Amino acid sequence: MGLAGGIGAQSDDKATLQKERDRITQQLKTTENLLNQAKRSRNDASQQVRLLNKKIELREKLVRHHQATIRSLERSMRGTDSEIRTLEGHVAALKDEYARMVQQAYRMKLSTNPLLFVFAADDFSQAAMRFRLVQSYTTIRKEQVEQIEGAQVELAEVRVILNDERSGVEQALAEQRAERDALQADKQERTALVGQLQDEEKRLRKAQKAQEKERQRLSDEIKRIIEAELAAERASATGEFALTPEGKIVSEAFEKNQRTLPWPVMRGVVTQGFGRQPHPTLSGITIENNGIDITTEAGNRALSIFQGTVSSVFNLPGAGTSVIITHGAYRSVYTNLTNCPVKKGDAVDVGTFLGNVGGASGDNSVLHFEVWKVVGSDRTPVDPKKWLTSRG
Numbered sequence: 001m002g003l004a005g006g007i008g009a010q011s012d013d014k015a016t017l018q019k020e021r022d023r024i025t026q027q028l029k030t031t032e033n034l035l036n037q038a039k040r041s042r043n044d045a046s047q048q049v050r051l052l053n054k055k056i057e058l059r060e061k062l063v064r065h066h067q068a069t070i071r072s073l074e075r076s077m078r079g080t081d082s083e084i085r086t087l088e089g090h091v092a093a094l095k096d097e098y099a100r101m102v103q104q105a106y107r108m109k110l111s112t113n114p115l116l117f118v119f120a121a122d123d124f125s126q127a128a129m130r131f132r133l134v135q136s137y138t139t140i141r142k143e144q145v146e147q148i149e150g151a152q153v154e155l156a157e158v159r160v161i162l163n164d165e166r167s168g169v170e171q172a173l174a175e176q177r178a179e180r181d182a183l184q185a186d187k188q189e190r191t192a193l194v195g196q197l198q199d200e201e202k203r204l205r206k207a208q209k210a211q212e213k214e215r216q217r218l219s220d221e222i223k224r225i226i227e228a229e230l231a232a233e234r235a236s237a238t239g240e241f242a243l244t245p246e247g248k249i250v251s252e253a254f255e256k257n258q259r260t261l262p263w264p265v266m267r268g269v270v271t272q273g274f275g276r277q278p279h280p281t282l283s284g285i286t287i288e289n290n291g292i293d294i295t296t297e298a299g300n301r302a303l304s305i306f307q308g309t310v311s312s313v314f315n316l317p318g319a320g321t322s323v324i325i326t327h328g329a330y331r332s333v334y335t336n337l338t339n340c341p342v343k344k345g346d347a348v349d350v351g352t353f354l355g356n357v358g359g360a361s362g363d364n365s366v367l368h369f370e371v372w373k374v375v376g377s378d379r380t381p382v383d384p385k386k387w388l389t390s391r392g
Helices: 003-040 045-107 114-119 124-199 201-235 245-256
Strands: 269-272 275-278 286-289 292-295 301-303 308-316 320-327 330-338 353-357 366-375 378-382
Touching (some): 003 045, 003 269, 045 292, 201 286, 201 308, 201 320, 201 330, 201 366, 201 378, 245 320, 245 330
Antiparallel strands (some): 275 286, 308 320, 330 366
């Protein structure tokens, strides 16, 4: 690979790393803002621990990213250093070749008095040949000088690149040290907060049982409503919508959009994942989650992730308003909303406003989001992150 190709590949690698770093940094900034908001509102301490866990996870990603950046820069430095040695050898070879040519010209008196060399010929034919040799010597000498000057300029440019790369490594190392210090501080803060919570373990276990009852009540209600929707579809003239040609088209479109759909909130971080999750502070407690919990700013707008039809809007005490949207054989569920403007039967598109995030308590800024697959007798919650674009 030549110099231009090598530098181009290094630039592409650097741009990719910078894009990933920007994404992680933005998520870290969002998490820090949400954590500060939770502290100001004296939100559930367990939620603060979840946000701290997310913050630590992102910091660790950023440290690993700095390590990858340093490795990339070091590889680039080695390549540039090799390029410099190659160019230095090229310049030395050109100078050596030029010196030999000058020595030969001196012996032939081409450089001191080229016309005398021509006129000293034995006959006209030899004089003509010597004249062409003088012309050729002048051209070659000029080309040699230009090659040497060009190679020296290129060598100077590559040395500047090497100095920039060395500065980049030093900066990346300093940033890595800063992130490691911040990571250690975050871990100490989490340890202190977990210690405080352990002192209140009895109260927290009681609160956790109440939350589990609410979560189970929500899950049961979602299942009941989905069954009622399917029963109504089967009783209609068209039969179960998920099995109609129209339903199959929507289902296939939804299925094909895995990892590409927008998030149901503009900003936020997942503070509780899908499936069985250990409690962030209480040992021996496992949380069964049919969806994901996204912590966001209070009052943030909840948005539909895909086109479909609102099949249900309902309220549960402590869980705010919930909206179920049908996408053929799939349902997306948005829970803990207020100011919900949609109603059953409304057609929605990607990004349709469904309400503001926040339950009856006013400071609960967590959107509970689920995706269900509903075909035949199958009623299965699936991991919503399979459909959402990557955020970290």
